[in-house]
Amino acid sequence: MIRFLAHRAGAALASIFAASLLAFVLLRLVPGDPARQVLGQFATPEQLASFRSENGLDGSILEQYWRFIANFVQGDWGTSFASGAPVRELIGQRAPATVELVLVAFVASVGLAVLVALVSTYRHRPWVDRIASAIAFIGMGTPPFWLGLLCLFVFFQQTHLLPGPEGQLSPDLAPFPERTGFVTVDAALAGRPDALGSALAHLILPAFTLGFAMFAFLLRVLRSSLLEIADEPFVSAAESKGLSRWSAFVRHALPNAALPALTASGLVLGQLLTGSVLVEAVFDWPGIGGLVVDGIANKDYTVVQVFIMLSATIYVLVNLLVDVLAATIDPRVAVVPERRAGRRARGLLPSPQPLDPAEPR
Amino acid sequence: MTGAALLTLEALSVAYHETVVLDRVDLALHGGERLGVVGETGSGKTTLALAAIGMLPRGGRVVGGRLRLDGRDLARLSEREWRTIRGREIAFVHQDASTALDPVKTIGAQLVEAIRIHAPRSSRAELRRRAAAALEEVGIPGARSTAYPHECSGGMRQRVAIAMALVHRPRLVIADEPTSALDVTTQAQVLRLLEALVEEVGAALLMISHDLGVVSAFCETTAVLYAGQLLEIGPAGQTLGAPRHPYTAGLLRSVRALAEPELRRLPTIPGGVAQPGHAPPGCPFEPRCTNPSRDAACVAGRPELVARGPARVACRYPLGDGART
Amino acid sequence: MSLAVRGRPARGRWDTTLCVCVAILAGLVLVAVTAPVWWTESTTATDPLAALQAPSIEHPMGTDAVGRDMLARVLGGARVSLAAALCVSVVGGLLGAALGIAAGLAGRLGDGVVMRVFDAMLAFPPVIFAMAVTLALGVGLVTACVGVTLSAIPYIGRVVRSDVLRVRGSGHVEAAHALGVPPWRIVVRHVIPHVAPTVLVQIASLFSFAIISVAALGFIGLGAQIPTPEWGTMITEGSALVLLGKWWVSTFPGIGLLLVTAATAIIAERVRVVLDPRRTPPRGIL
Numbered sequence: 001m002i003r004f005l006a007h008r009a010g011a012a013l014a015s016i017f018a019a020s021l022l023a024f025v026l027l028r029l030v031p032g033d034p035a036r037q038v039l040g041q042f043a044t045p046e047q048l049a050s051f052r053s054e055n056g057l058d059g060s061i062l063e064q065y066w067r068f069i070a071n072f073v074q075g076d077w078g079t080s081f082a083s084g085a086p087v088r089e090l091i092g093q094r095a096p097a098t099v100e101l102v103l104v105a106f107v108a109s110v111g112l113a114v115l116v117a118l119v120s121t122y123r124h125r126p127w128v129d130r131i132a133s134a135i136a137f138i139g140m141g142t143p144p145f146w147l148g149l150l151c152l153f154v155f156f157q158q159t160h161l162l163p164g165p166e167g168q169l170s171p172d173l174a175p176f177p178e179r180t181g182f183v184t185v186d187a188a189l190a191g192r193p194d195a196l197g198s199a200l201a202h203l204i205l206p207a208f209t210l211g212f213a214m215f216a217f218l219l220r221v222l223r224s225s226l227l228e229i230a231d232e233p234f235v236s237a238a239e240s241k242g243l244s245r246w247s248a249f250v251r252h253a254l255p256n257a258a259l260p261a262l263t264a265s266g267l268v269l270g271q272l273l274t275g276s277v278l279v280e281a282v283f284d285w286p287g288i289g290g291l292v293v294d295g296i297a298n299k300d301y302t303v304v305q306v307f308i309m310l311s312a313t314i315y316v317l318v319n320l321l322v323d324v325l326a327a328t329i330d331p332r333v334a335v336v337p338e339r340r341a342g343r344r345a346r347g348l349l350p351s352p353q354p355l356d357p358a359e360p361r
Numbered sequence: 362m363t364g365a366a367l368l369t370l371e372a373l374s375v376a377y378h379e380t381v382v383l384d385r386v387d388l389a390l391h392g393g394e395r396l397g398v399v400g401e402t403g404s405g406k407t408t409l410a411l412a413a414i415g416m417l418p419r420g421g422r423v424v425g426g427r428l429r430l431d432g433r434d435l436a437r438l439s440e441r442e443w444r445t446i447r448g449r450e451i452a453f454v455h456q457d458a459s460t461a462l463d464p465v466k467t468i469g470a471q472l473v474e475a476i477r478i479h480a481p482r483s484s485r486a487e488l489r490r491r492a493a494a495a496l497e498e499v500g501i502p503g504a505r506s507t508a509y510p511h512e513c514s515g516g517m518r519q520r521v522a523i524a525m526a527l528v529h530r531p532r533l534v535i536a537d538e539p540t541s542a543l544d545v546t547t548q549a550q551v552l553r554l555l556e557a558l559v560e561e562v563g564a565a566l567l568m569i570s571h572d573l574g575v576v577s578a579f580c581e582t583t584a585v586l587y588a589g590q591l592l593e594i595g596p597a598g599q600t601l602g603a604p605r606h607p608y609t610a611g612l613l614r615s616v617r618a619l620a621e622p623e624l625r626r627l628p629t630i631p632g633g634v635a636q637p638g639h640a641p642p643g644c645p646f647e648p649r650c651t652n653p654s655r656d657a658a659c660v661a662g663r664p665e666l667v668a669r670g671p672a673r674v675a676c677r678y679p680l681g682d683g684a685r686t
Numbered sequence: 687m688s689l690a691v692r693g694r695p696a697r698g699r700w701d702t703t704l705c706v707c708v709a710i711l712a713g714l715v716l717v718a719v720t721a722p723v724w725w726t727e728s729t730t731a732t733d734p735l736a737a738l739q740a741p742s743i744e745h746p747m748g749t750d751a752v753g754r755d756m757l758a759r760v761l762g763g764a765r766v767s768l769a770a771a772l773c774v775s776v777v778g779g780l781l782g783a784a785l786g787i788a789a790g791l792a793g794r795l796g797d798g799v800v801m802r803v804f805d806a807m808l809a810f811p812p813v814i815f816a817m818a819v820t821l822a823l824g825v826g827l828v829t830a831c832v833g834v835t836l837s838a839i840p841y842i843g844r845v846v847r848s849d850v851l852r853v854r855g856s857g858h859v860e861a862a863h864a865l866g867v868p869p870w871r872i873v874v875r876h877v878i879p880h881v882a883p884t885v886l887v888q889i890a891s892l893f894s895f896a897i898i899s900v901a902a903l904g905f906i907g908l909g910a911q912i913p914t915p916e917w918g919t920m921i922t923e924g925s926a927l928v929l930l931g932k933w934w935v936s937t938f939p940g941i942g943l944l945l946v947t948a949a950t951a952i953i954a955e956r957v958r959v960v961l962d963p964r965r966t967p968p969r970g971i972l
Contacts, residue, residue, distance in 0.1 A: 014802075014805070018802060018806030022807065022809075023818060026819060026822040027822060029823065138944070140948070141943070141945075141951060142940075143905075143918075143943050145902070145905050145921060146936065146937075146943065146944070147940075149936050149940070150937065150940065153928045156929075157928065157929055157933075158931075164929065270814075274811050274813040278902060278905060278906065296906055301821065304817075308810070312809045312810045312811075315810065315811050316809045
C-alpha cells in the first residue's frame, strides 16, 4: 500500500509539473504584449523594459519558466492588470464564495444520487430504468448556464419565489461580521436567522444549476454499477446469513458499486470547476468563476493564468485523493503495475464503469 | 439417521414465472443425515437448495406441495421469520466462495457479520474472538482474519464459507456444489473438513452436486433428480452401486467407463436433457430410456415412487426386477 | 422470450428511444441545413425598430436586442454548432486514435513521451484546457474548436492505446512481426480493425462533448464572436434579457443544445452497445 501511495503521489507531482510547463507555454503564446497593454501606446522603451523586468517578462524562456514556477509555488501570483490588486488577494477574497457553492452542490448531488440510485435499483422495475436514464441523459445534455437562466426566469422573474442574480445575500440586509468568509456559517455564528435564511435562499438556484448535471451523471454511474453488482453472488450470500435484502444491498452491493462512481467523481470535480465559472457568471456570484469571466472580458490574463494553474493543481490532487480512497475501499486497486495501459481511463463524459480486475489498468 | 424428519418436501413444486422447475418432489431428510442430490444442469437441484432456504430468485415461487422444517411450514413464512432461520437453523454454503465473499471486506469482517446477525448484543471483542475461533475450526490461523478474499487461495475461501455457515451450529447445512470450483486435491480436503464439522455439530447435510464421485464418498443417501422430478432415492452405496432407475444406471455407466482399461467408446445416454417446463407428461426420462422393459404405459402416466428395499424408484420397470415376459 | 440487455430493448422490439433520437437529430440537421431555402430572414441583418419582439407568426422565435430574427439565428447557430462539433469529433477522434496507436506500438521511450504529454494535458479539467488553448491562440470559433479538439485527444488516445496494447499482447501482432510483415501492414491489417469500433464509439461520444463545450466557450466569450450565430454566444446575449422577461433569446438556443447533446449521447451509447458489447460500460469519453 505504501508503495502504491508513493507511486501515485509521485505521478501526481509529475503531472502538476508537466501541466505547469504546458500552461506556461500556452500562456506565453497569448497574443498581445502585456507591457504595452498596461502602459499604453506612449510608453517609452525604458518604461516597457522596467515593466517587463518587474513582472518577470524578460530573460530567457527557461528563466521565465523558473520564475513562474517559483512564484506560483510561493504564492506570488502576480498582479491583475485591470484592478492593480495582487491576484492572490483577489482570489483569496473570492474563494470562499465559490467553495461554499461547490460544496453545497457537491454534497447535495452526491447525497441525492446515492439515495435515488439505491431506492431505484433495490426493486428493479423497467419503468424506473427508463426514467432514471432519461434524467441522466437530460441532465448531462443540459448546459448549466442555460439551466441557470431558465431557473431564474421561472423562479425569479415570473414567480418571485427565489432571489435573483444578486450574489449571496439580499442587498438590503443589515451587515454582520465576517469570520470565516463563508456567508452561511458567518450568518449562523452571528446569530442572524434572517441572514442565514437569505444566504440559503440565494444558494438554492445556483447550487441546483451546478449540481444537476453532476447528479444526473452520478445517478447513471451508480445505478449501472449497482445493477451489475446486485446480481453478484456475494449479495445473496450475505442474505443467506440472515441479513435482510436491504441490508445486504446497502452493506455489500453499495461499497462495491461505489468504486466506479468514486473513480468517476474525480472527473465530476473537473465539471464542477468548469461549471462554477459558467454558473457564477449567470448568477453574479462573487466567486472565482466570476473573476475569470471578467478577466477574459477585460483581457486581464494574469488572473486567468492563475486560475488555470490552480485548476490543474486541484484537479490532480483531488484525483490523487480519489485514487487513495479507492485503494482504501478496494485493496485490489493498490497495485503498482509495470507498464500498464494508462491509469483507469477516465472519460470526458464518462460512463458507469465497474472495476474489471481483468482489464489492464 | 434417527428420529422424525428434519426437513421434508411433500410433493413440492416450484415454478419460475410459468415454467415448472420442480415437479412434485417428495423428500425427507433426518437430523444428522447426509443427503446428496445429483442431477444434470436443468434438473432443478439448485432450485431445491434455494427453496429450502427461502431464497428463490425473482419470479420463483412454490406452486404446490409443502416444505417443512420440523413440521413447520416454511413456504408460509414471512421474510422476517425467514431471517431468524437463515444462518442460524439453516445455513448455506455457496458454490464458489470466491464470488460468494465480498471482495472489499476482510474475511474476518464477514465472519463477524455472520455472527453478529444472530448475536446482536455481543461486544466487538466477543465477536472477534468468536470469528477467530471459527477460523481455527476450519484450519485457518486466526491471525489471517485481516486478509481479503483475493489474498486467499480457493481452498481457503471455501473453508471461510464453511466457517460462516457453521458458526451458529445450524441443524441443516445446504451445500450447493461446494467444491466445483476447486481442484481435486483441495476438493477432497474441503469435503473431509465439511464432513467432520457437520458430524461434530450434529447437523444434517443436504449436498447438491453433479459429481457422482463426491456424493458417493461423502453422503449416506443419494437422490437423483431429472427434469425437476425425483427419479430415485436410496442409500448411497446401493443407489450408486446397483442403481434401479435406467437414468441412474446410464449416468454410472458413463462414469465407470472411465476406469475401464479397454475403453472403445464412452457410453452416453442418447438424446438431450429435458428442458425445464418441457418434460413429457409421462415418465420424463422415457424418450431416452433404453430399458428393454419399457412400454406404452411409460409414456402415458408419470410413474409413482415405488419402494425397492430401502430405496425408492420412480420407474414402472426398475432395473434388477427381473425381465418382464 | 428474449431478454432485454440493459440499455437496449429485447430483440425484435423497436428501440423507440433510439429512433426518436435519430429522428430528432436528423430532423434538426435537415431543417438547419435547408433553412436558407425556406426561411429567408437574415441571421445578421439588424433592425432596431423590431427589437425584442416576443414570438409571433412573423418571427416564430421572436427577435433579439438588435432586431435580428431569432429563428434564422437559431437555425444558423445550428449549422455552426453542428458543423463545429462534427469537425471536432472527427478530427479529434482520428488524431487521438493515431496517437494512441503510435503510443501502443512504440517502444518504451516513444510510449513514455506520448503518455507524459497526455498526462500533462489530462491534468486540466477538459474545458479549462480548451479555454487555455483558445486564449493562447486568440479567441474565435476556430480556435475554440481547436481547443476542444486538443482537450479531447488524450482521452481518446489513452483508450485506443490500451486497446492496442491488448492486441499486441494477444499474439497477432507478434506473430505477424515474426513473419516479417512490414509495420504499416501490421497496423492496417491487425491493429486498425481491432481498434476501429472503439474509435467509432469515441467519436460518437465526443460529438456530445464537443457541442456543449464549444457552446460553453462561446458563453464566456471565447468562442464564436459577434455576429456569427452560435448557440453558446446567443445564450449569453440573452442572459441579461431574461431578467427583463424576454425569455426567447436564450431559451431556444438552449433547447437546441439540450436536444442535440442528449440525442447524440443516447445514440453514442447505443452505438457502443452494438460495437463493443463485451465491455459493458465504455471507458474514455462517455
